[in-house]
Amino acid sequence: MTSKQSLREDMTAAMRARDKVRTGTLRMALAAVTNAEVAGKAAKELTDDEVQQVIAKEAKKRREAAQAYDDAGRTELADTERAELAVLEEYLPKQLSDDELATLVADAISETGASGMAGMGQVMKAVQPKVAGRADGGRVAAAVKQALQG
Structure with a gap:
């Protein structure tokens, strides 16, 4: 099963479970994958490695946004970003110590x-x-x- 299929199936399961954070995060990740597929001169199907790179980029955005919200004293928004980051990290390889x-x-x-x-x-x-x-x-x-x- 490809990473993209896994994202779709997990999003469907999250929708059924009425998990709003997980559903929204996976929906945004799938949108980013789709955008990457149609970017450039010709549309193409992304490989699992390329899907991983897109997810990693989305995770980095969440990490940076959480830091920015913390710096601005907006902890509730930072917590939302961290919750989304936790969902995305499930699809990334284990981080190095x-x-x-x-x-x-x-x-x-x-x-x-x-x-x-x-x-x-x-x-x-x-x-x-x-x-x-x-x-x-x-x-x-x-x-x-x-x-x-x-």
């Missing part, structure tokens, strides 16, 4: 032989395929920066 991420970064640094901030691009290029959606790009960049400075 800080220790696991640090290990991958250290391996990439030794592979590339990079030293200092000038090698950050090389290290990022080496570590991104290994991370593959299991950590936010900002977290990866921060880990690489810390390892190269320390």
Whole structure:
């Protein structure tokens, strides 16, 4: 079963259960997948990996919105964003812990032989395929920066 089929079936189940947050979140995720399919010159069916990327992008939007609402003192809106984020995270690979991420970064640094901030691009290029959606790009960049400075 593809990720898109799974999203549709889960949305139907959420509608039957009258789970408004889950239904709305899955509906928005499916809309984002559909938009990605029709973007560009020709419509195409997304692969499971591409669907994962769309969901990851939606999750990042929720994370950033929750932070913005927290900063503005709008906790009720931040809580809504976090609830949607929790639903989306069920469809993403398990996120790397800080220790696991640090290990991958250290391996990439030794592979590339990079030293200092000038090698950050090389290290990022080496570590991104290994991370593959299991950590936010900002977290990866921060880990690489810390390892190269320390």
